[in-house]
Amino acid sequence: MTRQRKTFAVFGPRRGGVRVLERGGELVRVQWYDDGIRRVKSWPNTREGRTEAKAWARGHFEARTLGPRPTVLRLTLRELWERYVEAEFPHLCPKTQTNYREHWSRWELFLRRDFTADEARLGDVDHFRAALERQDYALSQIHKAIGVVKTVYNRGQRRELLGMNRLALYRFKVAKDRRSESPAEYTHGERDAILQALRPRPAHGMARMDRRRDRRLPGCSDERDPAPPVEGSRLQKGRDCLARAVGQDRPRARAADDRREPGRSGRGAAVARTRWLHGPLGLLYAASSAMERDG
Numbered sequence: 001m002t003r004q005r006k007t008f009a010v011f012g013p014r015r016g017g018v019r020v021l022e023r024g025g026e027l028v029r030v031q032w033y034d035d036g037i038r039r040v041k042s043w044p045n046t047r048e049g050r051t052e053a054k055a056w057a058r059g060h061f062e063a064r065t066l067g068p069r070p071t072v073l074r075l076t077l078r079e080l081w082e083r084y085v086e087a088e089f090p091h092l093c094p095k096t097q098t099n100y101r102e103h104w105s106r107w108e109l110f111l112r113r114d115f116t117a118d119e120a121r122l123g124d125v126d127h128f129r130a131a132l133e134r135q136d137y138a139l140s141q142i143h144k145a146i147g148v149v150k151t152v153y154n155r156g157q158r159r160e161l162l163g164m165n166r167l168a169l170y171r172f173k174v175a176k177d178r179r180s181e182s183p184a185e186y187t188h189g190e191r192d193a194i195l196q197a198l199r200p201r202p203a204h205g206m207a208r209m210d211r212r213r214d215r216r217l218p219g220c221s222d223e224r225d226p227a228p229p230v231e232g233s234r235l236q237k238g239r240d241c242l243a244r245a246v247g248q249d250r251p252r253a254r255a256a257d258d259r260r261e262p263g264r265s266g267r268g269a270a271v272a273r274t275r276w277l278h279g280p281l282g283l284l285y286a287a288s289s290a291m292e293r294d295g
Contacts (some may be wrong), residue, residue: 005019030042075116077107077114104148107128120153144174153168
């Protein structure tokens with residue numbers, strides 16, 4: 001009676017996979033097929049032999065599945081940069097191209113352009129940052145320079161141009177006392193003052209329409225006096241700029257009123273209002289009214 005073979009492991013499908021079998025009780029064989037031809041490889045049927053046979057079978061199956069590993073070119077920094085420029089620069093604006101060239105040139109100057117790209121380590125980035133800080137570069141510029149270097153390296157890794165990309169693990173850290181503070185949001189008082197500065201004085205028949213609209217808005221009244229000034233240099237500069245712009249636009253409306261024909265005051269006022277509403281300040285006035293309605 002033929003002794004049934006014992007299967008220790010199967011890698012891949014049942015048909016066409018790599019099998020680890022017991023043969024005659026003394027040997028452990030790895031069996032697979034190449035183009036319909038049976039292939040075998042044997043080990044002693046011991047604990048160590050079975051472990052080695054399984055490991056070899058797993059590796060052989062993965063090699064057959066994945067295929068031969070492509071040979072990675074060892075590019076220099078200059079060659080890696082040229083590959084990036086050739087592929088990515090057509091999609092970037094001229095200003096961005098100039099900035100990228102400047103940031104990368106500092107990295108090349110630090111490590112030399114003939115340096116093998118995939119040999120760069122995180123310690124090199126630390127030394128690069130320290131060198132830029134000693135040259136009094138702004139912290140934001142240092143951050144952008146390192147960001148460009150990581151962008152080029154990440155693209156090289158995705159295109160299988162680098163065997164190793166250690167720079168992907170680098171994180172740019174900044175102490176709390178060196179972080180730039182974002183400008184604070186406008187307060188309700190500042191917002192109301194800006195909207196009041198944007199709102200022009202309505203003339204003739206528009207005054208009545210403006211008063212009716214103000215009654216429907218929360219927090220508005222019929223008073224024609226502007227809102228009291230709010231402390232803050234930023235707000236004051238904005239109000240002064242708007243006041244000058246309004247002052248330059250109002251003589252046009254007055255000149256249009258002066259050209260009205262006698263007995264046709266209603267049509268002349270309508271023409272002046274139409275010209276003002278279609279001008280830049282009229283659009284700002286409409287935008288401010290919409291912001292007030294939205295609350």
